Amino acid sequence: MIVRLRVARILEELGQRLNPTVRSATAAQRRIRRALRPRNPAQTIAAGFLFAMFAGTMLLMLPVATPGEESATFLEAWFTATSALCVTGLIVVDTPTYWSGFGEGVITALIQLGGFGVMSFSALLGVFILGKLNLRTRVTAAAESKNSDFGDIRTLLLGIVKVSVLVEAAAAVVLFLRFWLGYGETVQEAAWNGIFHSISAFNNAGFSLYSDSLMRYVDDWVVSLTIAGAVIIGGLGFPVLIELRKRFRRPHHWSMHTKIVLWGTAILLTAGTVFFTVVEWTNRAVFGDLDPADRLLAGFFHSVMTRTAGFNSIDVAELHPVSWLVTDILMFIGGGPAGTAGGLKITTFAVLFFILWAEIRGDGAVNIFNKRLSRSVHRQAIAVVLLSLAAIMCSTVFLMLITDFGQERILFEVVSAYATVGLSTGITADLPAAGQVVIILLMFIGRLGPVILASSLAVRSRRTQFEYPKERPLIG
């Protein structure tokens, strides 16, 4: 029996349903529908994000968005709106003191919109890509398209909404109870803090209503683990969550994509936890008087935040510079595709790693978990990584030219923005206006660029022959 990537099949099937014209419409109908349909879903989503960014900026510039007399400047509003929409979490003004309840509401809405937008965009692009490929693999696909996990596009989007609401609600309830019962916040305060932070966590946004981010909860296991859990779930990505729900007890049936994301997440989290805990163990500026178990918790929390939530329960500015460098690497890698995480995605680096492994072993084909990796994916992964490195290097050089911050802090800030992480050594607000604009552009490009790029490349790659059906993880 031919084994194929299940998520791919789901999306492929969905692609067929989305394109009924291909099968049933007359030529005239087809032409009309094509004219109405946007030529490229990437253009649609980019336009949508630009519009939301513009609207968010305008709303945050209203006098009602700030508590005092003065309104936010254009740059402050633009930076904050972009950071919220791109679920980054970098800030130039202190969220709880600078913005009013209305302002915080706008930020929450932008986060939710941005998180949902990217998640469903990636999933739909997957549909679009695989639908296109499908036209060329119709023969093999036809045999398998009977078993469908989704009815239509509505089911896909509803599924994403359901997962989001479910995880956010669960986290919000736990946080609410903890803030209310454990910290003496009023019911309203605790409820708003619970909701805001659960949304911020699941969407990997990293915005906090506390001026010290989550540093006051560094040794609170309930808060830390709830936030970390929501972050991890959001960062796995929708295809993984769906497959976990459908086939939780049959791990040997999981797709290559799911296996890569789960293994990658586990390995990166463990490695990060060990590294940060060991390196900072005696750094009192970071761990203070924490007992060993709490240091481990704080190390784990920081490790989770690099994929790419961006809360901090320890003072990032006080970390050893080598921890910054390792954080850079982890942020650059990021989370799973088609989720709320940023970065270049675990699958992208897994593909590179397995290419390397195949080379060292002298294998002709790149095999992952007993499946052969589609060759067009190799070049996609390379292209995404190279262009991202180029963007990061150029921005770093530019920011080093216009500021006096060293390479360590600048690189950290740039990677944090591009991977939409939101951690900072504390220089964001001190950057000159041109520098902040560069960070805004990096957040926007970093959020949409890799996924649009990888998708476009997948659609455009010409294939001249087929051997036997391959598996392909999503890239970017």
Place this chain on the structure above:
Amino acid sequence: MIVRLRVARILEELGQRLNPTVRSATAAQRRIRRALRPRNPAQTIAAGFLFAMFAGTMLLMLPVATPGEESATFLEAWFTATSALCVTGLIVVDTPTYWSGFGEGVITALIQLGGFGVMSFSALLGVFILGKLNLRTRVTAAAESKNSDFGDIRTLLLGIVKVSVLVEAAAAVVLFLRFWLGYGETVQEAAWNGIFHSISAFNNAGFSLYSDSLMRYVDDWVVSLTIAGAVIIGGLGFPVLIELRKRFRRPHHWSMHTKIVLWGTAILLTAGTVFFTVVEWTNRAVFGDLDPADRLLAGFFHSVMTRTAGFNSIDVAELHPVSWLVTDILMFIGGGPAGTAGGLKITTFAVLFFILWAEIRGDGAVNIFNKRLSRSVHRQAIAVVLLSLAAIMCSTVFLMLITDFGQERILFEVVSAYATVGLSTGITADLPAAGQVVIILLMFIGRLGPVILASSLAVRSRRTQFEYPKERPLIG
């Protein structure tokens, strides 16, 4: 007519001549010869380098190698011998004052041996690789093997010796005359300085007999351009030099390999010159009172030294940190394969660039200068770059952990060692012993690793089919 890489054909033809057994020997003869022949040329060269390193270390530890009473310590001798043999040029002791004439002679011999060793090793490995491939492409190759540029292996090695002696002699004469007539050195001094620096330059070693490297000649156009010229010629690599000599007036007949190296060199040199000159223009600690033309010369000289000679006519420690970062990138790229330059080689990055370009254009095949790039080369280039990045990152993290130097200086030092450049922000001698050992290992791995890796991968890659004859530049 089928067009093939000329250098490849030369080496392939040579490979056939090196393996007369395949055609004429009896089975018994074949078995004996195979037993005598080392199983892997990579093992031979690595063993040779290890032996030379050991011998050089012993010689430099002799009392006669230093002018005073005390002999060099083991670590000083080991570091210096490795740096000379791997034509790196990083130093922990001041060459002119610490070593005697005998010591300088040993260093010169090690440089010449290392430069010649790597150059001929790469060329011979090319023969070995292409000879192997040839067994499988015999049919197409047979039609083309009549026209041979080399008679046998002796011609190849003699050619390398000839080029080396020719360029070194020419540079030595110019430098001798300049030092003698222009700077009032005695005939003996000028001669020794001329010979030493021309050998050091052509072999991209970067060792200098002046304590300030070449800073005293920052505005001397004769010395600067002579050294730069020898460096560039050595860094182009033997295959390019041979092809330039044979087909200088027919550039449209040049191989893909030669075109990539020449264009890459021109682009990198220009970009580096412009960047360094512009960024440091007003930095008096670097350019002092130099007039504009001399600043351009100094910027050009530094740009040349990043591929990967490692002399300096300006104070590297005083460069703007952003210049360090850009120098890192240029050093990492390095020069042309099968020459005296280090780094990952221009062709490696050109391959990655053209893969990216093909992806962006949506091309199925990667075409360079109207030739299709062999697909196995893609993965080779990726493997070399990824493993090198891993080595550099791990070393940087380690050195940051055991020292207090910042990321900027550590990364610079590590890249300089791995790419066998020899530029330094001045921390080499201040590294702890463990750090210096890491640098020694980096120099050794950086000098032999990429070329051995790329060659091994090329030999091991299994090919199941052939379309039409492809071109392949040398990688690593």
